[in-house]
Amino acid sequence: MTMKIAIETHDLSFWYGDFQALFDVNLSIKHGRITSLIGPSGCGKSTLLRSINRINERIGNARSTGQILIHGHDILAPEVELLQVRKEVGMVFQRPNPLPLSIRDNVLFGYRLHHGKRGLKSSERDRIVEKALSKVLLWDSVKDRLDHTATQLSLEEQQKLCIARLLPVQPEVLLMDEPCSALDPSATEAVEELVWDLRDQFTIVLVTHNMAQARRASDECIFMLLGKVIEHSETGEMFVNPSCQETADYIEGRYG
Amino acid sequence: MFEATNRNRWARRNQSLIGALLGFMTFVLILPVLIILGVLVVEGGPAISWEFLFSEPTQGMTAGGVFPALVGTIWLVVVALLASVPLGVAAAIYLSEYASDNWLTRFINLAIINLAGVPSIVHALFGVGAFVLFFNFGTSILAASLTLAVMTLPVVIVATRESLQAVPQAFREACWSMGATRWQTIRKVVLPNSISGILTGVILEVSRTAGETAPIMFTGAAFFLPFLPQGVLDQTMAMSLHLFVISTQVPGVPEHLPYGVALVLIGMVLSMNAISIAFRMYLRGKKKW
Numbered sequence: 001m002t003m004k005i006a007i008e009t010h011d012l013s014f015w016y017g018d019f020q021a022l023f024d025v026n027l028s029i030k031h032g033r034i035t036s037l038i039g040p041s042g043c044g045k046s047t048l049l050r051s052i053n054r055i056n057e058r059i060g061n062a063r064s065t066g067q068i069l070i071h072g073h074d075i076l077a078p079e080v081e082l083l084q085v086r087k088e089v090g091m092v093f094q095r096p097n098p099l100p101l102s103i104r105d106n107v108l109f110g111y112r113l114h115h116g117k118r119g120l121k122s123s124e125r126d127r128i129v130e131k132a133l134s135k136v137l138l139w140d141s142v143k144d145r146l147d148h149t150a151t152q153l154s155l156e157e158q159q160k161l162c163i164a165r166l167l168p169v170q171p172e173v174l175l176m177d178e179p180c181s182a183l184d185p186s187a188t189e190a191v192e193e194l195v196w197d198l199r200d201q202f203t204i205v206l207v208t209h210n211m212a213q214a215r216r217a218s219d220e221c222i223f224m225l226l227g228k229v230i231e232h233s234e235t236g237e238m239f240v241n242p243s244c245q246e247t248a249d250y251i252e253g254r255y256g
Numbered sequence: 257m258f259e260a261t262n263r264n265r266w267a268r269r270n271q272s273l274i275g276a277l278l279g280f281m282t283f284v285l286i287l288p289v290l291i292i293l294g295v296l297v298v299e300g301g302p303a304i305s306w307e308f309l310f311s312e313p314t315q316g317m318t319a320g321g322v323f324p325a326l327v328g329t330i331w332l333v334v335v336a337l338l339a340s341v342p343l344g345v346a347a348a349i350y351l352s353e354y355a356s357d358n359w360l361t362r363f364i365n366l367a368i369i370n371l372a373g374v375p376s377i378v379h380a381l382f383g384v385g386a387f388v389l390f391f392n393f394g395t396s397i398l399a400a401s402l403t404l405a406v407m408t409l410p411v412v413i414v415a416t417r418e419s420l421q422a423v424p425q426a427f428r429e430a431c432w433s434m435g436a437t438r439w440q441t442i443r444k445v446v447l448p449n450s451i452s453g454i455l456t457g458v459i460l461e462v463s464r465t466a467g468e469t470a471p472i473m474f475t476g477a478a479f480f481l482p483f484l485p486q487g488v489l490d491q492t493m494a495m496s497l498h499l500f501v502i503s504t505q506v507p508g509v510p511e512h513l514p515y516g517v518a519l520v521l522i523g524m525v526l527s528m529n530a531i532s533i534a535f536r537m538y539l540r541g542k543k544k545w
Contacts, residue, residue, distance in 0.1 A: 053433060055429065055432060055433055058429075058432065060356050060357055082435075083435040083436075083437065084435070085435075086432070086433060086434060086435035087434075087435045090433070090434070091433040093426065093429065093430070093433075095426060097424075097426035097427065097429065097430040098430070099427055099430055099431070099444075099445055100427065100445070100448075100449060109431075109434060109444075110434040110435065113434060113435055113436050113440060114435060162430070165434070166434070169434070169435075
């Protein structure tokens with residue numbers, strides 16, 4: 001069975017000033033699966049993740065060469081509208097970062113950016129909010145306090161809200177940069193389960209430091225070292241039978 | 257086993273000595289403020305009355321009230337704010353949110369710091385050259401206020417920039433990652449969360465503007481003008497210059513009169529500050545993170 005490819009990179013290299021963070025990365029990430037990026041600190045996995053929605057460009061002297069194709073379209077091409085890339089590629093950050101607005105306005109924030117405020121009836125608005133929050137299993141616990149400030153929620157709820165606010169604009173890809181590293185174990189479990197449930201509808205790319213998480217919460221794994229992709233295989237395969245010595249050493253905790 | 261050793265006793269004595277010294281220094285610091293306020297209230301208090309506030313100076317400024325100067329100072333402050341706040345806030349937003357860190361922005365930052373260090377009398381001469389003569393505003397409220405605005409711009413810019421930078425970067429990244437432009441991010445998230453700090457800068461500017469004398473004495477403030485300004489191209493009296501004039505330039509002024517003027521001026525500034533502090537506390541209370 002051949003699966004649809006969601007994200008492809010061709011010879012992607014990336015520099016912060018003189019420091020080269022990625023070296024000729026060639027990848028194809030499949031649609032509808034969870035792909036983990038693993039590797040020791042500084043291996044470039046976050047850089048790779050953050051170049052898929054081009055948020056790295058905010059850093060002054062960052063530049064890249066090569067191609068990043070999302071559903072066949074190069075997002076680094078000059079005619080590409082960055083705001084459309086961001087719409088198709090949602091991002092969840094390491095620390096939950098709900099905006100200092102009400103829960104409702106957080107969910108509607110992205111929707112309003114891309115659709116404008118006018119023409120949004122309150123019934124439709126409520127439907128969007130309920131649908132997004134239900135999908136992240138948050139609706140029942142927050143439905144009576146949608147006007148409360150989002151920053152008062154627990155970290156687990158905040159992180160779920162951060163996922164929920166991406167849904168109304170119907171992105172293709174969700175990027176998650178260590179989404180559980182600020183959470184306690186039970187919250188981690190809840191968010192992992194949520195991500196697992198979302199995987200059919202989105203292409204999810206997940207950076208994690210946590211080997212156990214990569215193993216239980218992803219379909220495929222990409223192991224990176226010093227800015228290069230060392231190994232890319234099915235998660236089960238990688239953890240049972242890694243093909244490279246470096247991968248085996250990292251997975252077994254000999255460095256990292 | 258827990259008895260104090262000599263070394264402990266010595267360390268303990270040292271710590272209380274230092275504490276006392278630091279406390280004393282702090283007291284010395286606030287002493288001038290207390291003395292100034294005390295003297296002003298005692299000496300100037302008897303001069304204050306509704307009539308003093310709302311009537312003109314009479315008998316060659318040796319009697320009467322301060323009304324034209326009071327109104328003039330309000331004019332000067334308001335016009336200066338109208339000029340410097342939009343300019344300063346815009347510049348700060350640009351420097352903090354748009355500009356990349358390169359030699360040009362570093363040069364601009366340096367220029368702002370230097371602008372803050374220029375003596376007020378130099379600003380006054382600049383104001384004469386630029387606004388009174390070059391732009392041909394004449395000696396007027398407009399010229400004086402613009403001079404004050406230039407002088408206080410660095411305060412507004414620095415305060416605004418600092419409060420913008422106090423907004424966590426995570427909020428900006430959240431907005432950007434959802435496809436917000438820089439301006440959408442600023443308008444919806446950054447500005448609402450930094451407005452209290454920006455207001456602090458504005459109020460600081462008000463206090464300084466109200467009290468400055470040198471920048472207005474050549475550019476728009478009049479020695480004696482017993483009627484109210486009708487527009488920005490009129491000259492006006494001002495509290496600070498009026499205080500200078502009756503303290504040093506006019507013979508036969510009764511002792512309590514300058515103290516009364518100073519008390520009214522300080523009262524204006526302190527009540528502005530009090531309003532700003534109250535407002536800031538209100539906005540802080542609403543802050544959502």
